[in-house]
Amino acid sequence: MSGTEGLSIHDRPNSYIGRSVPRPNLPRLLKGRGSYADDVKLPRMLHAAFLRSPYAHAEIVSIKTDEAEKVPGVFRVFTGDDIAKVCSPWVGVLTHLEGLRSPPQHALAVGRVLWQGEPLAAVVAESRALAEDVLELIEVDYKELPPAVDMEKALDGDAEVIHDVYENNLCWERNVNQGDVDAAFAASEVVIEEEYRFGRHTGVTLESRSIVADYDAGEEMLTLYHSTQAPHMKQALFAKHLDLDEHKIRIICRDVGGAFGLKAHAYGDEFATAAMSMVLKRPVKFVADRMESFLGDIHARDHIVKGKIGVSKEGKILGLEIDDLTGIGPYSVYPRSSAIEINQVLNLTGGAYVFENYRARGRVVFQNKPPMCQYRAVGHPIAISVAESLVELAASAIDMESMQMRQLNMAADDDYPNKTVTGIPLENLSHQESTKKLMEMVNYQEIRNEQAELRSNGIYRGVGFGALIEVTNPSPAFYGVGGAPISAQDGCSIKLDAKGNLIVGTSVTEQGQGAEAVISQVVATAVGITPEKIKVISGDTENTPYGGGTWASRGTGIAGEAAVKAGKVIRKNILDVAGILLQSEPETLDIRNNKIVDDENGTERMSVAEIGRIVYYRGDTLPKDFQAEMMVVQHYLPKSFPFAFTNSVHCSHLEVDVTTGFIKLLKHWVVEDCGTVVNPQNVDDQVRGGVVQGIGGALYEECI
Incomplete structure (x- = not known):
């Protein structure tokens, strides 16, 4: 040997x-x-700009494009009806999420606009500046309709129903019942209830969504220089809705300036750009500006969660219950759907702990706001924030250190493989060792002593913890089983x-x-x-x-x-x-x-x-x-487990100005067990980036 x-x-x-x-x-x-998408400059290339709805909900009575089309340098003005002749609508549902529904969505609005910022027409001209100027010459007669924007009222009997093919604004509902939650609460020393509200966020990538579509009529070949994170998925989607064979579409995304999940979805303006190139038989470029990004990119994390936890006097979690409501805009986003985020919340809440009794309800509702879908750490911030806050409150109620309570309820590191309360298999985690390492880094008792001393002087400092599990390496159980053309395998040549x-x-x-x-x-x-x-x-x-x-x-x-x-x-x-x-x-x-x-x-x-x-x-x-094979x-394809989970534990030390409400982060510690570390610098950058993005979401960012 x-x-x-x-x-x-x-x-x-x-x-x-x-x-x-x-x-x-x-x-x-x-x-x-x-070499980013906007760096691509092709012979005979034209530029597209999109007219977007100023209303959250309105009927399109008429669109007049005559004056716009007369302007020198303008090649064509397209409406939703024009694009619909070339690009078929899509439906953003996954069949394994039973009951999930959403109506067909066109690349450009046809008949009605359903959110402020929805594209309904496009100008293709010699330059982006000209195309944008000419948008003002398009005359649209709108009939404004009552909008349904408040997700708490979306299911009321008198709420405006956005889609007349449905009886109400419910997109999807899922219920989870494990064990006997009511009996667990009855047996608890304390039961804590709290409501949590999370605002909408979006990714704000350095490079905005961009696409250059180049249709070669001779080859019947469509080449798309595209800022995307899933080129083969996009190849399948463009082929399906533009009625081309997949081998007749080539996606090139050499450099991508950030994505965070935003660039893994179907966007109407991108499909319309490809359709316009096919009609005009010339290259067409579209690059979203920052305002368009806020209106057109997917949002995420708009949730209202009611949480309830019961613990014994020793600090054991006996029961946990959540009721999550989320508004996703007027459509479930294609092809990943807008139900995965809340599905993750239901699956992952309390995932770092061992307990037997769990009840959860998740409701997804339509509303006349920009669409919501998957954005970095899908569902995790909601699930973790709710669970960790409830643990903190429960620990305080029984006068127990919250980290002690966490460790009491975490699985032993040698107790794997096992399953979460929702039945998700876990292979190999290290909650106890990670927590031990974190406490060595933090010097917790010194911080607590300083906290008490400063409090007497009117300085308010606090320290908080968060333990979590994270979904990685999803198998076909994530999307493929639901019929989406999203590959769970990868290749290397x-x-x-x-x-x-x-x-x-x-x-x-x-x-x-x-x-x-x-x-x-x-x-x-x-x-x-x-x-x-x-x-x-x-x-x-x-x-x-x-x-x-x-x-x-x-x-x-x-x-x-x-x-x-x-x-x-x-x-x-x-x-x-x-x-x-x-x-x-x-x-x-x-x-x-x-x-x-x-x-x-x-x-x-x-x-x-x-x-x-x-x-x-x-x-x-x-x-x-002998034949030498040098290629x-x-x-x-992961087969043994539907997902590979990692675990992490965080600690934040911060100061609050009680007169202004301003929060100053003093220090943040992280222990992350992500398995084999291939490149330590890359992992460090990823963890730091995630923390910074989390700080932004927690303290500074919200899409109103």
């Missing part, structure tokens, strides 16, 4: 797993050589060139999180080639394997596994050739730092570049019955 045979990828000689390897795309970006370099194609996308660096490190480790000799290609449906893209913390866990598989295969293929040339058994050889070496003692035998040269140029020197493709 050779020295490395049977070792995991983590144990490989010269492993790059666990190293803060610089991102390969950073030098290019820092030099200003990034690896090609050895004649100079010993590796060209790697991955189906995940790079949005600033370092995905290309991680894939490069994994391949480098699996094969034995140094990262500087690896080129990673992503974001191109014509040159990368089919896969799900980057969302739900799945890039490393799924695409990384595909890269491991592909790396192992190409390494074996290279060593098979080396074994023939060196008259050695392939099992006695290894690849380290771009060289073929003796596995036992590391003696260099030949370079990988020489293998490439011989395979491509001197194949006549190899046996006639491989492998895929990976």
Whole structure:
């Protein structure tokens, strides 16, 4: 048996797993050589601007475009009816969410507008500035209708029903009942009830939603330069609704300036841009400005939650109940639906703790506001905030330290695999060890002593904790079982060139999180080639394997596994050739730092570049019955668990000005167990970014 045979990828000689390897795309970006959708400039390219509704709810009585179309430089004015002839409507439901309903939605509004900001017409002109100016010449006769905007009143008997095909504004309802909650509350030492209100948020990415559609009538080929995080999903959606075969659509998203879930949905203005390119047979560009982003990008986290917890005098959680109401706008967003967020809330509330009695109701209602859908950490902020607040209140009521109560109710680290109260399987978590580590970092007692001393001087400081589990690496159980064309698997292709370099194609996308660096490190480790000799290609449906893209913390866990598989295969293929040339058994050889070496003692035998040269140029020197395969493709799909969960625990130390209400964050600590850390710097950046985004949502941001 050779020295490395049977070792995991983590144990490989010269492993790059666990190293803060610089991102390969950073030098290019820092030099200003990034290639974003708005950087694309094509011959004969036109620009689109969209007329958006000033009303939350109105009938479109008429649209007059005559004056707008007379302006020099304007090529066409499109209405919703025009686009509907080219682009079919969609319905944003998932069949495994029983009872979820939503009516068909057109790319541009037809007949009615249902939220302030909904696009209903578009001008295509020589420049964006001209197109925007000409929007003012479109005459629209609206008949304003009563809007339903208050989600608390959306289900009242006298509420305005937005869609006349339904009897009310209910989009979806789910109920969970585990154990005997009423008996648990009756047996509790204390029962705490509280109501929580969460405002709407949105992502505000540095690069706004952008698309350049280029339809080649000769090839009948539509190329979309698109700021998206799921290119193969978008390929399937555009193909379906523009009535094209998938191989006739190419999605290119070379660089994406942030996404946070916003760019994984279908947007009417983007589909309309593609449709207009097909009609005009010329490239058409649309880049959302910041105001359009606030009106048109999906929102999230608009919830009202009533929570109730019962605990024993010893601090054990006996029962938990929540009633969650959320308003999602006039449609369930396609193709992921607008019910997943509340579904996550019901599944994850109290997920860090072990208890048996749980009751939950979640209701999703239509309203005349911008659509809501998946945004970073879908449902988690709601579920965690509610559960952790209830735990704090309950601990205070029985005069117990809240962290002591948390640890009392957390599963032991050796008590896995197990399941949450809602039946979701958990594989391997470390709540107890993570909490212990956090308390060592925080110096909790010193903070409490200081808090008491400062309180006597009128300075109000507090310390709070939050424990959580996080959904990552979702299987088809997330979307695929519901009929959505969203892949849960990912692929990796690896090609050895004649100079010993590796060209790697991955189906995940790079949005600033370092995905290309991680894939490069994994391949480098699996094969034995140094990262500087690896080129990673992503974001191109014509040159990368089919896969799900980057969302739900799945890039490393799924695409990384595909890269491991592909790396192992190409390494074996290279060593098979080396074994023939060196008259050695392939099992006695290894690849380290771009060289073929003796596995036992590391003696260099030949370079990988020489293998490439011989395979491509001197194949006549190899046996006639041997075929060298220097390009491989492998895929990976998680099968053992529907999700891979991670766990984390946080602590915030802050000061409140009780006269102004201003909150000053003094310090924030995080312990995150995300499994194997491939690139520590990337993980650190992700955690810091998540904390900053959380601070913004908790203290400063809200879409009214």
